[in-house]
Amino acid sequence: MKFLLARQALILAALSLLPGVGQAIYFRDKISWRSPIPPSEMVSVDQARQWADSAIWIDARPDNEFAGDHVPGAISLNEDRWNELLPQFLAAWSPGKKVVVYCSAQSCDLAREVAERLRKEAQLPDVFVLEGGWEAWLKKNR
Amino acid sequence: MKTQILTVTLSFILCLTARAELKWEQTSVELHPARGDKQAIGHFKYQNVGKAPIHFKSVHASCGCTAAQSQKDQVAAGEKGEITATFNIGDRTGTQIKTVTVETDEAPNQKTVLTLRAIIPTELEISPTFVFWKQGDKPAPKTITVRAGKDFDVKHIKVTSSSPDFQTKVEETGQGQFKVDVQPNETGRPIASTLTIQSENSPKTFYATARITTAPTVPVAPGAPTIQKAPPAPAAPTAPARPSAPTSQTH
Numbered sequence: 001m002k003f004l005l006a007r008q009a010l011i012l013a014a015l016s017l018l019p020g021v022g023q024a025i026y027f028r029d030k031i032s033w034r035s036p037i038p039p040s041e042m043v044s045v046d047q048a049r050q051w052a053d054s055a056i057w058i059d060a061r062p063d064n065e066f067a068g069d070h071v072p073g074a075i076s077l078n079e080d081r082w083n084e085l086l087p088q089f090l091a092a093w094s095p096g097k098k099v100v101v102y103c104s105a106q107s108c109d110l111a112r113e114v115a116e117r118l119r120k121e122a123q124l125p126d127v128f129v130l131e132g133g134w135e136a137w138l139k140k141n142r
Numbered sequence: 143m144k145t146q147i148l149t150v151t152l153s154f155i156l157c158l159t160a161r162a163e164l165k166w167e168q169t170s171v172e173l174h175p176a177r178g179d180k181q182a183i184g185h186f187k188y189q190n191v192g193k194a195p196i197h198f199k200s201v202h203a204s205c206g207c208t209a210a211q212s213q214k215d216q217v218a219a220g221e222k223g224e225i226t227a228t229f230n231i232g233d234r235t236g237t238q239i240k241t242v243t244v245e246t247d248e249a250p251n252q253k254t255v256l257t258l259r260a261i262i263p264t265e266l267e268i269s270p271t272f273v274f275w276k277q278g279d280k281p282a283p284k285t286i287t288v289r290a291g292k293d294f295d296v297k298h299i300k301v302t303s304s305s306p307d308f309q310t311k312v313e314e315t316g317q318g319q320f321k322v323d324v325q326p327n328e329t330g331r332p333i334a335s336t337l338t339i340q341s342e343n344s345p346k347t348f349y350a351t352a353r354i355t356t357a358p359t360v361p362v363a364p365g366a367p368t369i370q371k372a373p374p375a376p377a378a379p380t381a382p383a384r385p386s387a388p389t390s391q392t393h
Contacts, residue, residue, distance in 0.1 A: 008146065062206035080207060082233035083349050087336055090272055094355045103205075109240075110205050122272040122351075 037112055043128035045140045048100045056092055058101040060114040061134065065104065071137055074102075077114055086122070093124065102130035102137065163192025163248055164217065170257040175231060177263050178346070184227040184258040186242070190217040199245040201225060207232065208258065210242040227258045235264045264291035266299075266341060266348050274353045275329045283311075283325035286350055288339060290318030296341040305335035308352050324352050332356050 048055055057074035059066045066076040075092060077085045093099070099118060103110035111129045118127045130136065171184040190196050196217045203210045209228045217223055227242050242256040266288055273284040290296035296318050301310045303324075311323040324337065334353040340346075 065206065078232075079234045080230060080232035083347075084233075086271070086349070087334075087351055090351045090353060091334060095274070095276060108205055110207070121268070121270065123270040124272070 037129055041115065041127075041129060042131050043098075043100055044131050045136050048098075048128070048130060049140075051098050051100075054096065055098045055100050056089070058089065058099060058111075058114060058118075059134075060101050060103045060110040061108075071102070071134075077101075078110065079113060079117070082117070090122070098126040098128065099124060100128050100130050102133045105133045105135055108133060163190055163194070164196050164246060164254070165189050165191045166254065166256075169254060170259065171227075173229075173258065173260045175260060175262060177265065177344075180231055182229045182231060182258070182260040182262075184229070184256075186225040186227065186256045187222065188217070188224065189222045190219055192248075193219050195219060197247045199247055200243070202243045202245075203227065204241040204243070207234075208240045208242065210256075212244075225256060227256065229258055229260055231260070231262060235262055237261050263293065265294050265344055265346060266296065266339065267291060268339065268348055268350055271350045272353070273324055273350070274355050275326055276355055277329055277332060279329045279354075281326045281329050283323040284352075286322040286324060286337075288320040288322055290341070294318070294341075296344075298342045300340045300342075302338040302340075303335045303352070304338070305333060307333050308335040308337075310337065322350075324350075326352070326354060329354050 048057075057071045058077045059070045059074040060078050061070075061076075062078055062080060063076065066074075066078075070076070075085075075089050077089045099115075101111040101115045101118070103114075111133060115127045115129050118124045132139075165188060167187040167189075169186065171186065173182040173184055175182040198212050198215055198217075201210045201212050207230050209230075211226045211228075213223045213226075225242065225244060227240070229238065229240055231238075238260045240258045240260070242258065244254045244256060246252065246254075267290075269287050269289075271286075273286060275281065275284075288299055298314075299312060299320050299322075301312050301322050303310050307327050309325050309327070311325075313321045313323070315321050322337075322339075326333070332354050334351065337350040337352060339348040339350060
């Protein structure tokens with residue numbers, strides 16, 4: 001009796017694994033997950049505000065959202081017009097300055113992508129993504 | 143024994159069939175936009191294989207660069223349709239992964255994530271895209287590496303500086319790779335230049351920036367005033383400057 005139960009349990013376990021294995025094989029190149037941003041590359045609103053003038057704020061949202069409202073003094077830099085906007089940002093940047101990039105929410109990838117390009121392509125140090133994004137800044141400041 | 147196995151198998155099959163009524167042809171689309179394309183459009187086809195109509199509660203793209211649209215709000219039993227995701231390429235490069243989250247009234251809190259993966263051809267890889275000297279530094283040359291992207295055959299590139307204060311020198315290092323030496327005439331004053339990089343047989347222009355920066359700012363100690371102040375107004379033009387008296391180097 002025990003043997004039968006164990007065998008049925010094994011069969012059930014094997015059957016339950018089948019869809020997962022099938023999906024993993026079928027979508028092996030198409031899984032769109034991304035690892036979370038390392039904590040060392042994130043900054044909270046409070047910490048970023050403490051940096052005061054030694055930080056440059058980058059708004060990675062699309063132009064219309066930036067035009068609607070943004071962190072005072074923030075510079076618009078999005079990938080829609082990267083080539084056009086990047087020189088404006090680089091003109092404001094100077095060695096020793098920290099860069100705080102935000103977009104509309106933590107789930108939004110825009111800030112992460114802009115931060116990555118600044119680190120990889122422009123090879124800038126001290127580029128951080130704002131925790132909670134624009135909404136977190138609004139919550140703390142309005 | 144046979145009855146038990148039959149019961150378990152039937153339960154398993156019933157669970158699978160009752161899982162979802164909206165059947166997606168595919169939930170992941172890979173797009174290969176051509177050079178110069180402004181948009182990449184993904185079509186996610188579905189069919190309501192259940193017996194009751196389904197309502198779309200929300201169709202939400204992961205970023206502002208992607209617009210997702212449903213043909214209809216309600217899908218009758220047996221009806222087919224599609225969600226269209228339009229991704230604006232802009233100045234993006236490389237592999238871009240965007241998602242569209244679809245919520246229906248099939249089951250509470252059940253969401254389907256549609257994935258659009260766009261492989262944007264990269265003609266030239268430029269590293270770094272920014273070189274700078276601190277004011278007063280020795281005006282030694284700095285190197286920018288330009289590499290032809292996969293599937294692109296680049297034999298010559300032309301580099302033009304928007305400012306005569308910077309000199310550029312291009313050297314081919316083989317296998318579609320180039321070394322661009324950038325050197326300021328002097329570093330006594332803050333100046334900037336947009337370097338325009340063009341390859342033969344391509345209308346697309348690439349950019350890099352060279353700049354003499356002012357002296358570094360003094361770091362602010364923790365606990366300093368928390369009022370956010372605006373950074374200095376940008377001094378650069380709003381668009382990559384077209385040189386009036388360019389200095390260029392071709393290889």
